[in-house]
Amino acid sequence: MESLASQFILFIISFIANLFSALAGGGAGLLQLPALLFLGLPFSIALATHKVASVFLGIGATARHVKSASLNWTFVLVILAFGLPGVWLGAHIILHIEDRYAQLALGVLTLGLGVYSWRKPELGQTLNLSHQNLPGWVIGGLVLFFIGALNGSLTSGTGLFVTLWLVRWFGLDYKLAVAYTLILVGLFWNGTGALALGLQGQIEWGWLPALIVGSLLGGYLGAHLAIVKGNRLVKRSFEIMTVLVGLALIVKSF
Template sequence: MAEYGHQAILFVASFIANWFSALSGGGAGLIQFPMLIFLGLPFGVALATHKVASVALGLGATFRYLKENQLERRFSLIILGAGLPGVVLGASVILFIPAKITITLLGVLTLALGVYSVFKPKLGLEHAPRNNTGGGLISGMVGLFVVGFLNGSITSGTGLFLTVWLIHHFGLDYKRAVAYTLVLCGLVWNGTGALVLGYLGNIAWGWMPALLAGSLLGGYFGSHIAIKKGNLWIKRAFETVTILIGLKLIFS
């Protein structure tokens, strides 16, 4: 069991990380995952522990977004069906890949997402669904598999990749894309990754009470603000979080 001081740090950091994540559609690992390593957990244990805690983010967001009824059943099943195999594969191989290589590459890609959104001023501001059938759907599902693999293998900010893929390829606006990311990625994808990592590695269960409470509350209140503020506000939050995450991962 972590000391009470550590539990307080865990709760505050987890709440802040997941509050920002719920606003921007990902990025809780920017604060939460490095914090677990800083407080003494080995990489593999921190990875599995963070993945379990991140499920509470999805649960908190689900409580809030279910009131809005924005998730379409068919599209939700597409995201789950294409992404979950990637999550399982990614979580199965990450413990055998050098962490420095994956973290640096992720930083470059994440920074690119933020810069891309900045230079696309209308990106994600209007809801114009596309690529829901035929070849566009197939290529979209391939992209979802790749994003799922990243989600299973690397913890920091991979929900941001799903958010921008749903906007860029499927034509969703930021508000709807973040809803799908937080509920399906945050709850189901992360839950699957947590099961695989928990089976292959170890989880610091003594650290969980504070992490779960912070993730649950941060996810709920962050989602509430995102719903109230709308697309432009979420877009700016997304750009800020992705650029910060990218720079941190590159120079850490």
């Protein structure tokens, strides 16, 4: 799988998957992970390889978002402090359990996220911070811990959960929520998951160059489109991605 043609196929898959993921705030695993499985990698190796490549989605998106997004360090600390332990836990659990029913439940829930956002046209269109107190941070953080565990164990769509939770609970607009998701989930959550899975299993290093380049370029361009086009396009992209990811997980569970 290391021929020039094969590397080009991997690059195209990675670029498309990560472009839409950077625009919507998650969902790269919808296309990238199944493609790695289809091309012949065992699940555990495909999962670890995908996680490594996803870190570079975060790098590409961060390179664009840091120019325009002013990060609130309280948000940063809550997302990392609660999310990273969940990611580490989930990554250690996934290689030892049957995930069929979890994928079905996650698929239904992800599909519900898209429908919920679609039925609330003004959701996430303006910045209206809420739950900015200790109980709000703790409750919001505990949900992020649970999402982190899903991120470590099930690769498709968990960034979308973080995006909507930041919008719904903390009152961020979609564009800012996506920036937090791509920078913190893309870099740190996925980096933690990649490390945990890499220590347990194997990574297909020969496939990574094309995946990394596609992730970097797709992440940067998707983040650029999100910034330039604004909340309306990001919201629509989020809704489309959640429906597609949800349906894909439901079908895969059968």
